[in-house]
Amino acid sequence: MEREAALKLVKEQLTEHRYQHTLGVMETAISLANQYGADVKKAELAAIFHDYAKFRPKEEMKEIIVSQGFPTDLLDYNSELWHAPVGAYLVEKEAGITDSDVLDAIRFHTSGRPGMTLLEKIIYLADYIEPGRHFPGVDEVRDMAKENLDRALLKAVQNTILFLMKKNQTVYPDSFYTYNDLVKNRGID
């Protein structure tokens, strides 16, 4: 699917603010894909659709998680996690995207997972550092992303977990598994 058609579909699903965020993720993901040798078209498509399900009613998301056999432990954690797997499902069903690399990048963009693909890493990171993001620590991750994708990703995952913990929020186990996996694979430095 071409960029303009994809953007049109997504715009209908999002608020203006979230649409601007999506454009930022798209530009950032394209740039990271060029830098780190990922498929640029897949990065563009995954970025455009990554928050497709963000504003679906909770009841609809819950129903999809159960009926599609997605991990139901998601329902015990922050509902903010749900739009990622539900988005992967709806983007295939409603936008006709069938590329499993793209769908997985959408599916895992919030929690990450151990053994993330290059494309999954790029979408996670682009979501975190796109130019519209303003929070403590984001500039440090932006700088790291220019040098080392895994190092930047680790910092982003770590910051997300710390942020949730500081607010006494639950942390979905996959976020910890992602963190551990990145630490183990970081190498000696």
Ligand code: DGI
């Ligand atoms: O959809 P976005 O706002 O662009 O960003 P996102 O999909 O990365 O994350 C959405 C929210 O999900 C964010 O407010 C933090 C929350 N979140 C991310 N990981 C976890 C989480 N919430 C819980 N409870 N546990 C997590 O592991």
Ligand code: FE
């Ligand atoms: Fe998201």
Ligand code: FE
């Ligand atoms: Fe996002």
